[in-house]
Amino acid sequence: MQHPTDQHRVAVIMAGGSGERFWPLSRHARPKQLLRLTHDSETMLSEAVTRLAPIIPPQDIYVATAAHLIEPIRQVRVGIPEDNFIAEPCKRNTAGCLALAAVRLLATYGVAPEQLTMAVVTADHVIGDGARFSQSVAAALAAAEQHDALATIGIAPTRPETGYGYIRIEPDAARLEGFEGDLHVYPVGAYVEKPDRARAEEFVRSGRYFWNSGMFAWKISTFLAELVRARPAMYAVVEAMRTAAASGDDAAVHRHFESLENISIDYALMERASKVVVVRGDFPWDDVGAWPALDRTRRRDSCGNVVHGNPVLIDCHDCIVYNEPGADATAVGVVGMRDVIVVVSEDGILVLPKDRAQDVRDVVRELKERQARQV
Amino acid sequence: MQHPTDQHRVAVIMAGGSGERFWPLSRHARPKQLLRLTHDSETMLSEAVTRLAPIIPPQDIYVATAAHLIEPIRQVRVGIPEDNFIAEPCKRNTAGCLALAAVRLLATYGVAPEQLTMAVVTADHVIGDGARFSQSVAAALAAAEQHDALATIGIAPTRPETGYGYIRIEPDAARLEGFEGDLHVYPVGAYVEKPDRARAEEFVRSGRYFWNSGMFAWKISTFLAELVRARPAMYAVVEAMRTAAASGDDAAVHRHFESLENISIDYALMERASKVVVVRGDFPWDDVGAWPALDRTRRRDSCGNVVHGNPVLIDCHDCIVYNEPGADATAVGVVGMRDVIVVVSEDGILVLPKDRAQDVRDVVRELKERQARQV
Numbered sequence: 001m002q003h004p005t006d007q008h009r010v011a012v013i014m015a016g017g018s019g020e021r022f023w024p025l026s027r028h029a030r031p032k033q034l035l036r037l038t039h040d041s042e043t044m045l046s047e048a049v050t051r052l053a054p055i056i057p058p059q060d061i062y063v064a065t066a067a068h069l070i071e072p073i074r075q076v077r078v079g080i081p082e083d084n085f086i087a088e089p090c091k092r093n094t095a096g097c098l099a100l101a102a103v104r105l106l107a108t109y110g111v112a113p114e115q116l117t118m119a120v121v122t123a124d125h126v127i128g129d130g131a132r133f134s135q136s137v138a139a140a141l142a143a144a145e146q147h148d149a150l151a152t153i154g155i156a157p158t159r160p161e162t163g164y165g166y167i168r169i170e171p172d173a174a175r176l177e178g179f180e181g182d183l184h185v186y187p188v189g190a191y192v193e194k195p196d197r198a199r200a201e202e203f204v205r206s207g208r209y210f211w212n213s214g215m216f217a218w219k220i221s222t223f224l225a226e227l228v229r230a231r232p233a234m235y236a237v238v239e240a241m242r243t244a245a246a247s248g249d250d251a252a253v254h255r256h257f258e259s260l261e262n263i264s265i266d267y268a269l270m271e272r273a274s275k276v277v278v279v280r281g282d283f284p285w286d287d288v289g290a291w292p293a294l295d296r297t298r299r300r301d302s303c304g305n306v307v308h309g310n311p312v313l314i315d316c317h318d319c320i321v322y323n324e325p326g327a328d329a330t331a332v333g334v335v336g337m338r339d340v341i342v343v344v345s346e347d348g349i350l351v352l353p354k355d356r357a358q359d360v361r362d363v364v365r366e367l368k369e370r371q372a373r374q375v
Numbered sequence: 376m377q378h379p380t381d382q383h384r385v386a387v388i389m390a391g392g393s394g395e396r397f398w399p400l401s402r403h404a405r406p407k408q409l410l411r412l413t414h415d416s417e418t419m420l421s422e423a424v425t426r427l428a429p430i431i432p433p434q435d436i437y438v439a440t441a442a443h444l445i446e447p448i449r450q451v452r453v454g455i456p457e458d459n460f461i462a463e464p465c466k467r468n469t470a471g472c473l474a475l476a477a478v479r480l481l482a483t484y485g486v487a488p489e490q491l492t493m494a495v496v497t498a499d500h501v502i503g504d505g506a507r508f509s510q511s512v513a514a515a516l517a518a519a520e521q522h523d524a525l526a527t528i529g530i531a532p533t534r535p536e537t538g539y540g541y542i543r544i545e546p547d548a549a550r551l552e553g554f555e556g557d558l559h560v561y562p563v564g565a566y567v568e569k570p571d572r573a574r575a576e577e578f579v580r581s582g583r584y585f586w587n588s589g590m591f592a593w594k595i596s597t598f599l600a601e602l603v604r605a606r607p608a609m610y611a612v613v614e615a616m617r618t619a620a621a622s623g624d625d626a627a628v629h630r631h632f633e634s635l636e637n638i639s640i641d642y643a644l645m646e647r648a649s650k651v652v653v654v655r656g657d658f659p660w661d662d663v664g665a666w667p668a669l670d671r672t673r674r675r676d677s678c679g680n681v682v683h684g685n686p687v688l689i690d691c692h693d694c695i696v697y698n699e700p701g702a703d704a705t706a707v708g709v710v711g712m713r714d715v716i717v718v719v720s721e722d723g724i725l726v727l728p729k730d731r732a733q734d735v736r737d738v739v740r741e742l743k744e745r746q747a748r749q750v
Contacts, residue, residue, distance in 0.1 A: 024706060312741045314734060331399060333738030335727035337715075342726050351717050351726055352710035359689060363708030366687045 008109055008116050009141055011056040012101045013048050014214075015065040015073065015123040016088055020364045021290040021357070024348025025324060044288075045123040049079045052121065054134040055141075062086055063123070064101050089254045094214070095268035096260045099227075099238045102220045103253065107245040114221035117141050121215045126297045128284030136281045140217035143176060143185045143277050150226055150270060151217040152188065154210025154278040155285045160200035163289060165212040165266070166192040167278050168203075176277060188276040191266060210278060212266065213285060223269075230272035234261060290357040291341045294320050311342070320354070383484055383491050384516055386431040387476045388423050389589075390440040390448065390498040391463055395739045396665040396732070399723025400699060419663075420498040424454045427496065429509040430516075437461055438498070439476050464629045469589070470643035471635045474602075474613045477595045478628065482620040489596035492516050496590045501672045503659030511656045515592035518551060518560045518652050525601055525645060526592040527563065529585025529653040530660040535575035538664060540587040540641070541567040542653050543578075551652060563651040566641060585653060587641065588660060598644075605647035609636060665732040666716045669695050686717070695729070 019025075042050070045063070052061055058079055064086040065073060074082065086104050088097055098120060102113075109116055119137050127133050140151040154167045170189040191212065195203060203209035228235040237256050244252035261268070270276055286296050298306045305316055309323025311332035317339075323332050324345040332344050341357060343350040350360060394400075417425075420438070427436055433454055439461040440448060449457065461479050463472055473495060477488075484491055494512050502508050515526040529542045545564040566587065570578060578584035593601075603610040612631050619627035636643070645651055661671050673681045680691055684698025686707035692714075698707050699720040707719050716732060718725040725735060 024708070312738050312745075314737050314741070315731075330721075331723040331742050333398070333723065333725045333727070333735070333742070335725075335734045335738060336731040337726060337728070340712075340726070342724075344724055348706040348708065349717075349719055349724055350708045350710075351712060351715070352708070353712070356690075356711040359710045360708070362689050363687050363710060366689070367706050367708070370687075 006115060007145065008060070008111060009056060009119070010060040010062065010105055010109075010116065011052050011119040011121060011137075012086070012098070012105075013045065013052075013061065013063045013121055013123050014094060014097055015045055015048075015063050015069070016091070016097060017124050019124065020361050023360050023364045024343055024345040024350050025322070043076055043078070044126075045073065046076065046078045047127075048121060048123045051127060051130050051133055052119075052137070054130075055138050056119065059084070062101065062105070064088065064097050066091070088257070090258055091262065092257060092260045093262050094265040095234070095263050096257060098216075098223075098265050099234070099260065100241065100253075100257055102223055103238065103241045103245045106220060106242060112221070113224055114219055116220045117145055117217060118220060118223075119215075119217045122213070124288060125213070126284075126286040126288050126293075130283075132283040133281070136279050136283065137215070137217065139185060140215070140279045143279060144217040144219055144222065147176065147275065147277060148219065148222050148225075149275040149277045150222060150273050151185075151277050151279060152270065153213045153215040153281045155213050155281045155283075157204045157209065157211050158284075160197060160204050161211065162194055162197055162200050164287065165194060166200075166203055166209045167212050168192055169208050169210075169278060171208065184280040185277050186280070188270075188278050191271045210280060211285065213281060214266075215281075216265070216270075222275075226269060226273040226275070229274060230269050234268060290360070291320055291322075291343070292354045292357050294322070295354075309344075311344070316340075318354075381490060382520065383435070383486060384431060384494070385435045385437060385480055385484075385491065386427050386494040386496060386512075387461070387473070387480075388420065388427075388436065388438045388496055388498050389469060389472055390420055390423075390438050390444070391466070391472060392499050394499065395736050398735050398739045399718055399720040399725050400697070418451055418453070419501075420448065421451065421453045422502075423496060423498045426502060426505050426508055427494075427512070429505075430513050431494065434459070437476065437480070439463065439472050441466070463632070465633055466637065467632060467635045468637050469640040470609070470638050471632060473591075473598075473640050474609070474635065475616065475628075475632055477598055478613065478616045478620045481595060481617060487596070488599055489594055491595045492520055492592065493595060493598075494590075494592045497588070499663060500588070501659075501661040501663050501668075505658075507658040508656070511654050511658065512590070512592065514560060515590070515654045518654060519592040519594055519597065522551065522650065522652060523594065523597050523600075524650040524652045525597060525648050526560075526652050526654060527645065528588045528590040528656045530588050530656045530658075532575075532579045532584065532586050533659075535572060535579050536586065537569055537572055537575050539662065540569060541575075541578055541584045542587050543567055544583050544585075544653060546583065559655040560652050561655070563645075563653050566646045585655065586660065588656060589641075590656075591640070591645075597650075601644060601648040601650070604649060605644050609643060665735070666695055666697075666718065667729045667732050669697070670729075684719075686719070691715075693729075 049061055059081055061080045062084045067087040067089055070085045070087055086101050105116055119141055136153055140153055144151040168189045169186040176185040237260055241253050241256045286293055294306045300306050304318040305313060306320045311321045311323045311334060313321060314335045316334055316337050319337050320341045321334055322343045330344060334342050339354045341352055341354055424436055434456055436455045437459045442462040442464055445460045445462055461476050480491060494516055511528055515528055519526040543564040544561040551560040612635055616628050616631045661668055669681045675681055679693040680688060681695045686696045686698045686709060688696060689710045691709055691712050694712050695716045696709055697718045709717050714729045716727055716729055
């Protein structure tokens with residue numbers, strides 16, 4: 001398939017997460033991106049497709065996800081063609097996912113790597129202000145093309161969040177030229193891991209730190225050129241995948257893919273690349289990392305509760321009570337609780353304090369161990 | 376049906392409670408006495424029948440309950456003949472229930488009221504030490520027959536419980552003669568409503584107060600003679616019921632029954648009767664009034680939790696987590712909670728602190744109102 005213009009722009013939505021921290025909603029075949037965490041009506045993945053529509057037509061939007069998730073996602077009908085799925089045969093983190101996407105897209109479009117620009121967005125984050133979002137993605141695409149750079153979208157932080165990674169711009173960094181209005185694009189100075197509270201506060205004050213959103217844009221030629229410098233061994237595998245893909249040898253693509261290191265794109269490439277720019281994203285963004293995120297993404301009632309479905313709450317304050325639509329036949333009564341999360345799905349029930357929300361993974365682990373013992 | 380001996384002894388198990396305080400386990404057709412609250416295997420009603428077996432044969436054990444509960448109880452097969460159910464056409468409290476039972480039993484056995492002694496026991500209490508229990512019921516039957524008295528079983532208190540009613544014996548009360556070993560029977564001085572903590576402690580210290588267990592024994596002639604003195608208007612209705620029952624006019628029995636006052640047997644009769652004796656019951660007894668009672672009737676784990684079914688508890692202390700057997704397919708995870716009750720049944724889920732256990736009725740009320748609005 002050859003596109004009419006010289007430069008082809010495509011988008012890849014990464015949708016491979018397992019979302020264990022949203023148990024009991026997120027099961028193996030029903031990961032976070034297929035949940036209706038933010039809306040009552042749309043899945044997060046459908047929202048991601050809708051958000052891209054102003055800048056990338058649906059036929060050029062791809063979803064990269066675990067092989068076993070493709071069928072559940074197809075059934076949800078997220079609005080892209082049936083063939084626009086990139087199946088990861090096993091988990092190789094975001095570096096593996098994006099290398100595979102690059103290889104697949106080159107084979108699909110049959111163009112030279114410098115003619116194909118890919119935007120990379122996530123399906124499991126909450127994003128507000130769709131217009132600003134699509135402007136930011138368009139700016140990232142343009143910056144990647146104009147500067148032969150790996151472009152990333154950094155979110156202007158609105159609170160001293162200690163759970164996110166940050167991107168720092170150089171103290172003396174000037175905006176790159178050529179971007180309209182308040183779309184600021186800067187060279188990246190460094191990636192900073194999750195800071196403590198004091199540093200996070202300093203980051204927000206400084207105005208030179210952005211949240212690392214995990215969204216990118218690059219020409220595939222830039223991606224490959226940076227990869228050969230930063231990770232020559234990985235590059236060699238990607239080249240082998242590319243050759244196999246060009247000759248239609250899927251088994252070989254899978255075999256090479258499996259030999260990739262299981263590391264993130266930040267660690268594999270972004271932190272080592274020679275030319276990275278950051279587009280300042282001024283839209284509301286939340287990684288919806290665990291249940292308490294609903295306090296930020298959903299409306300709270302007059303007692304501070306986030307309520308989904310039809311539970312009976314009596315004298316509860318600052319709770320999250322999430323009754324999955326399919327489980328509505330089950331009456332749920334919660335009395336006299338504060339700062340507690342209660343989730344009822346068709347498959348499971350979770351009760352825990354908000355400040356223990358990460359520990360839901362311990363429940364999932366224990367359930368898996370029990371299952372293993374039964375087999 | 377005529378019995379061979381002059382004096383017939385029968386037992387009536389009162390099983391009419393709705394058990395709303397055990398929602399979501401206890402639904403309309405599944406009241407507390409049909410739950411497996413104390414055991415994993417037997418319902419409380421089956422246990423009540425089993426406990427009476429040493430002194431009353433199953434063919435002389437009757438269950439008095441609301442008409443709509445008879446079929447569910449029959450299905451559980453509690454071990455008595457199919458015809459030994461006394462159906463209350465509407466709620467008329469324990470006074471109505473026991474008046475109806477007296478009338479029905481007179482018609483069934485076709486004997487004079489002085490030839491029929493009935494023991495009255497409850498189905499929704501937990502009773503330990505079956506041997507002492509049956510000795511106490513036998514003593515109550517004998518005391519009722521020998522002294523023409525209304526006999527009641529009072530439980531020797533083991534803690535200063537503020538949730539129970541107490542029975543006081545007179546300061547100078549001597550034991551009645553004719554009872555073996557440590558079976559003490561005393562004339563009753565007074566009934567005392569739920570005391571505050573200080574009085575309850577005094578009651579326990581004094582040795583002259585017993586918990587009002589709601590279990591009785593009387594000859595039906597004594598019951599009628601005391602009733603005509605204490606409640607002549609009620610007696611007149613009971614006499615009308617008796618005449619109707621003797622002629623097989625069930626519709627008339629029901630009509631008269633409905634005209635009875637809706638009051639308890641304590642208030643209607645025991646507190647006003649001329650001759651009441653109390654048998655000191657030295658067996659473990661608990662009214663299992665609400666979920667926290669399971670702390671007393673069930674084994675607690677090393678963290679103080681009472682766990683039923685197969686939930687995953689992580690770092691929980693002093694909780695009650697009750698996963699109904701039928702709901703076992705549902706995985707339940709509870710993390711980091713203390714003094715909280717979590718109940719999962721096929722129909723409902725309840726989360727509340729132990730000290731709010733009574734408020735489960737507010738949940739039930741709200742659910743009923745919602746249902747009413749939908750109709």
